[in-house]
Amino acid sequence: MSARNPEYDFAWCPGCGDFGVRRALEWALVDYTTENETPHSNNVIVAGIGCSGNMVHLLEGDQPFGIHGIHGRTLPLAFGIKSGRPELNTVIVAGDGDFLSIGAEHIGPAAQRNIDITCVIMDNGVYGLTKGQSSPTSLFGATTTSTPFGKIETPLHPLKSYMTMGVSFVASHYSSKPRDLAKYIKMAMDHKGFSIVHVQSPCTTYNDTYDILKGDRKKGIPGSAWIIPEDHDPSSRQAADDLIDRPGVPLGLLYKEDEPTLEDRQEDVRQKHPGKSVADMLETYATGN
Numbered sequence: 001m002s003a004r005n006p007e008y009d010f011a012w013c014p015g016c017g018d019f020g021v022r023r024a025l026e027w028a029l030v031d032y033t034t035e036n037e038t039p040h041s042n043n044v045i046v047a048g049i050g051c052s053g054n055m056v057h058l059l060e061g062d063q064p065f066g067i068h069g070i071h072g073r074t075l076p077l078a079f080g081i082k083s084g085r086p087e088l089n090t091v092i093v094a095g096d097g098d099f100l101s102i103g104a105e106h107i108g109p110a111a112q113r114n115i116d117i118t119c120v121i122m123d124n125g126v127y128g129l130t131k132g133q134s135s136p137t138s139l140f141g142a143t144t145t146s147t148p149f150g151k152i153e154t155p156l157h158p159l160k161s162y163m164t165m166g167v168s169f170v171a172s173h174y175s176s177k178p179r180d181l182a183k184y185i186k187m188a189m190d191h192k193g194f195s196i197v198h199v200q201s202p203c204t205t206y207n208d209t210y211d212i213l214k215g216d217r218k219k220g221i222p223g224s225a226w227i228i229p230e231d232h233d234p235s236s237r238q239a240a241d242d243l244i245d246r247p248g249v250p251l252g253l254l255y256k257e258d259e260p261t262l263e264d265r266q267e268d269v270r271q272k273h274p275g276k277s278v279a280d281m282l283e284t285y286a287t288g289n
Ligand SMILES: Cc1ncc(C[n+]2csc(CCOP(=O)(O)OP(=O)(O)O)c2C)c(N)n1
Pocket: 048, 049, 050, 051, 052, 053, 070, 071, 094, 095, 096, 097, 098, 099, 122, 124, 126, 127, 128, 129, 130, 135
């Protein structure tokens, strides 16, 4: 439910981190369209299935196009959209379950092709929509509805995985600072290539990590989120890896590499191997008599 879409029968729980991500995405879309002087309809939101994916129905303000597809397949859908309409600003919104569990196999190929799309991933360490099962990022030992005696798998480290797979833009943030988050989402939209903004977005119902992220002095909790130092060089893979190895949640741009996008590579092949004209093709069928 939203002011623009009051009939959509879904509402995030009070305090859900996805509210902050929504606000940040709305700001980033406005900045992007204003700066590029493009209509809002030049933006396409491709949503996964999950509380996070419901974002596509809940955005306020001028509306982008949106598609709410099937669980785990945001990347193939976005790839299709971008291949057919390369001029569209194509943005995925998905959860840790959708993107990193069932959808994980698509990340590597998208990175190797350097498809020019942006992914905003809302990581709450749980499957929220289906009532609190463990996800790839749930902590070892976490008690969830699917792991009543504690999770026995080692958690995935999304940022390390993105770097290993060759994603050309990797930022990390959390939902509690939407103004800052909007800046990185906009940067990711501007990046020519495959970009991921990985957002810690707490689930107040099944995995409330606000205290852990932000800290609570009264409870003696230090807070695990830390701002990436200003002198960090995001063009250095080694520097990004070093930051990712530090404990806690980095806030900011970790890595950005400018390399040819899939479209550039395809154009290069077209230039080197121009297709035959219709007349040439017909000529090959001529019998010569
Ligand atoms: C193919 C398929 N498998 C499983 C489901 C059930 N399902 C719907 S949402 C979801 C997980 C959602 O978790 P996440 O992507 O982290 O989103 P969140 O709700 O936490 O934002 C699952 C397993 C489905 N809809 N389709």
